[in-house]
Amino acid sequence: MAYTYISWLLLGQFLTLVTTSASKIPAIIVFGDSSVDAGNNNQISTILKSNFQPYGRDFLGGRPTGRFSNGRIPPDFISEAFGLKPAVPAYLDPAYGIADFAVGVSFASAGTGYDNATSNVLSVIPLWKEVEYYKDYQNKLRAYLGYQNANRIIREALYLISIGTNDFLENYYTLPNRRSQYNVDQYQQFLVGIAENFIKELYSLGARKISLGGLIPMGCLPLERTSNFFTGNGGGCKESYNMVAMNFNGKLSGLVKKLNYELRGVKVVFSNPYPIVKQIIRRPSLYGFEEVAVACCSSGLFEFGYTCNQYNPLTCADANKYVFWDSFHPTEKTSQIVTDHLLKRALHVFF
Numbered sequence: 001m002a003y004t005y006i007s008w009l010l011l012g013q014f015l016t017l018v019t020t021s022a023s024k025i026p027a028i029i030v031f032g033d034s035s036v037d038a039g040n041n042n043q044i045s046t047i048l049k050s051n052f053q054p055y056g057r058d059f060l061g062g063r064p065t066g067r068f069s070n071g072r073i074p075p076d077f078i079s080e081a082f083g084l085k086p087a088v089p090a091y092l093d094p095a096y097g098i099a100d101f102a103v104g105v106s107f108a109s110a111g112t113g114y115d116n117a118t119s120n121v122l123s124v125i126p127l128w129k130e131v132e133y134y135k136d137y138q139n140k141l142r143a144y145l146g147y148q149n150a151n152r153i154i155r156e157a158l159y160l161i162s163i164g165t166n167d168f169l170e171n172y173y174t175l176p177n178r179r180s181q182y183n184v185d186q187y188q189q190f191l192v193g194i195a196e197n198f199i200k201e202l203y204s205l206g207a208r209k210i211s212l213g214g215l216i217p218m219g220c221l222p223l224e225r226t227s228n229f230f231t232g233n234g235g236g237c238k239e240s241y242n243m244v245a246m247n248f249n250g251k252l253s254g255l256v257k258k259l260n261y262e263l264r265g266v267k268v269v270f271s272n273p274y275p276i277v278k279q280i281i282r283r284p285s286l287y288g289f290e291e292v293a294v295a296c297c298s299s300g301l302f303e304f305g306y307t308c309n310q311y312n313p314l315t316c317a318d319a320n321k322y323v324f325w326d327s328f329h330p331t332e333k334t335s336q337i338v339t340d341h342l343l344k345r346a347l348h349v350f351f
């Protein structure tokens, strides 16, 4: 009895600690690809968009914002967990302004990669240009809040980086150029070098709290299973791609250690979604999923972007039963489970 009472007391204190210290993070600032794009691609000339139904049908207000999901994506859940807004808007979305971006902003662009050649494939925003938008944001933030307050936000904000899948799937394994220059290990080194320069640039611009995201088992995306089926491999995961994702994650994790050692006053964490996503794929029923190999949208075999649209009668009724929403992206429910895991395993150091 007394013991239980004390546990509850401690739990209460712990929760108070979590909620009061949540204000330690004044803003969430996001860089990356479709895993974290909240709608920047709506505003640029690319065919890679998702600002139409059925995308967003489970989002706040059922709106298709340009997120590649039926609902929210990881930065939204992370923002909420830190006591900020339930959704992080896209920097190019004209419905939002600097007052909104002061607590959360996404510069991400679906289809982009570390490699400039990747963003060229579908004419999306290259990573270096996401940084240019971020500099523009800093100027607006200083004009809006004054130099000191803006600098405090820049220094104390949590920076989320999630990018890299497209460098392999859209570029390296699809187009001949990089494959003629590098073997896959050398290409990974090349990408990690870009990641290092990118994070060092963010640091020089004032960032101190950074989460570098790893890759999911990309060989298990429904699109890759479908192509595996048509090459006579029975529609299972493309294990060679999963190996590449694991190797690349190992290199990113090494980079994180190096940066923490080299950059004074920085805290970089490696947010690795691979093990939890692999676990969900192995044992979907443990998490309440009924389908893992095929996506919810349309036939679930290959559609994403414009081929996943409201005129397709095959789209599933309940996305919560599916691990993947379209052939390339997880459902909101998967994103929530993965984000909860990352909050406990990596991002907790920022609470």
Ligand SMILES: *[C@@H]1O[C@H](CO)[C@@H](O)[C@H](O)[C@H]1NC(C)=O
Pocket: 116, 128, 194
């Ligand atoms: C990517 O392009 C930008 C702009 O042209 C350039 O500054 C940068 O060096 C390029 N990055 C790499 C790794 O080639």
